[in-house]
Amino acid sequence: MADGWSIGKYAFESRLLVGTGKYADFPTMQRALAASGAEVVTVAVRRLDLSKKGDESLLAWIPKGMRLLPNTAACFTADEAVRTARLGRELDMGDLVKLEVIGDRRTLFPDVEGLLQAARILVKEGFTVLPYTNDDPVTAKKLEDAGCAAVMPLGAPIGSGLGIRNPYNLRIVMESVKIPVLVDAGVGSASDAAVAMELGAVAVLMNTAIAEARDPVLMAEAMRAAVEAGRKSHLAGRIPMKLHASASSPMTGLIGS
Amino acid sequence: MQVRLNGELREIPDGLTVAGLLAHLGVKAPRVAVEVNETVVTKDRYEAQRIGPGDTVEIVAFVGGG
Numbered sequence: 001m002a003d004g005w006s007i008g009k010y011a012f013e014s015r016l017l018v019g020t021g022k023y024a025d026f027p028t029m030q031r032a033l034a035a036s037g038a039e040v041v042t043v044a045v046r047r048l049d050l051s052k053k054g055d056e057s058l059l060a061w062i063p064k065g066m067r068l069l070p071n072t073a074a075c076f077t078a079d080e081a082v083r084t085a086r087l088g089r090e091l092d093m094g095d096l097v098k099l100e101v102i103g104d105r106r107t108l109f110p111d112v113e114g115l116l117q118a119a120r121i122l123v124k125e126g127f128t129v130l131p132y133t134n135d136d137p138v139t140a141k142k143l144e145d146a147g148c149a150a151v152m153p154l155g156a157p158i159g160s161g162l163g164i165r166n167p168y169n170l171r172i173v174m175e176s177v178k179i180p181v182l183v184d185a186g187v188g189s190a191s192d193a194a195v196a197m198e199l200g201a202v203a204v205l206m207n208t209a210i211a212e213a214r215d216p217v218l219m220a221e222a223m224r225a226a227v228e229a230g231r232k233s234h235l236a237g238r239i240p241m242k243l244h245a246s247a248s249s250p251m252t253g254l255i256g257s
Numbered sequence: 258m259q260v261r262l263n264g265e266l267r268e269i270p271d272g273l274t275v276a277g278l279l280a281h282l283g284v285k286a287p288r289v290a291v292e293v294n295e296t297v298v299t300k301d302r303y304e305a306q307r308i309g310p311g312d313t314v315e316i317v318a319f320v321g322g323g
Contacts, residue, residue, distance in 0.1 A: 019322060019323030020321040020322060020323075022321070029321070042323055043319040043322055044319065044320050044322025044323075045317050045318075046317060047315065047317055048263065048284065048317060050263060050316070057288055057319075058319050071322050071323070083295060086292075086297045087290040087292060087315070087317050088290075088319075090291075090299060091289070091318065091319055158323065185323075205323075207323030
């Protein structure tokens with residue numbers, strides 16, 4: 001079943017996007033990335049450790065053909081995020097950016113005011129902006145109006161593994177914007193990923209759920225299957241929920257009646 | 258001359274270009290991006306752009322992230 005999707009000028013088949021943080025080692029990361037079937041991987045931009053010579057490069061361990069999505073993680077102001085995005089573009093020579101402007105260290109919830117400011121600047125500079133945001137439909141609409149190519153509301157706080165905490169808000173976000181809605185952050189298990197897709201998310205972005213699983217490679221396979229299953233379930237259209245039973249076998253023609 | 262390099266004050270030879278600084282530090286240019294005084298220096302300007310005393314220089318690379 002051909003079921004592609006796109007962000008701006010970029011077309012994809014896989015609806016699972018994965019991060020590259022928190023892995024125990026690069027070989028495990030490489031195998032997990034391959035097992036996930038993802039076409040997009042997020043990376044962070046950080047100061048080079050000048051005391052280490054010949055440090056092993058992350059990029060050497062990312063399977064060929066995967067598109068990099070530089071993030072602005074841990075930026076607390078629009079200015080920091082914009083500068084980080086520009087450095088990421090210089091490193092990657094691509095225009096995709098996962099825009100994060102964080103407002104609070106404990107929850108890592110977005111600072112939507114800073115997020116909007118940074119989004120407007122980066123859109124003007126030609127970036128394809130994918131903002132990580134709250135599950136707030138009003139903010140999502142503002143980000144769309146700012147020219148963002150997609151919007152990425154959280155399922156739960158980053159790295160929390162709490163799953164999809166507010167499915168109703170996510171549905172309203174999806175109703176409110178025409179740009180693709182990706183659920184980013186909060187997924188803990190394969191069932192969470194399936195729920196996000198069943199709600200109608202275009203794709204799911206995750207890192208910790210795979211990287212910190214006991215067996216990251218097996219979890220990457222599970223997430224790949226879950227995203228595919230959730231997508232098909234969404235397209236197939238679920239039955240309405242009913243309070244009482246509805247028999248699957250005929251209630252007539254039983255022996256002894 | 259003294260510059261602020263990746264957040265730390267550091268003594269480097271006078272009159273270095275960005276390319277010269279990377280060579281001085283033993284950093285492979287293709288893997289990094291450079292910002293001088295909060296403005297990105299694109300690779301085609303590494304040979305031309307000189308670093309001055311007191312400049313703030315950031316040298317960054319990709320690391321794992323979500």
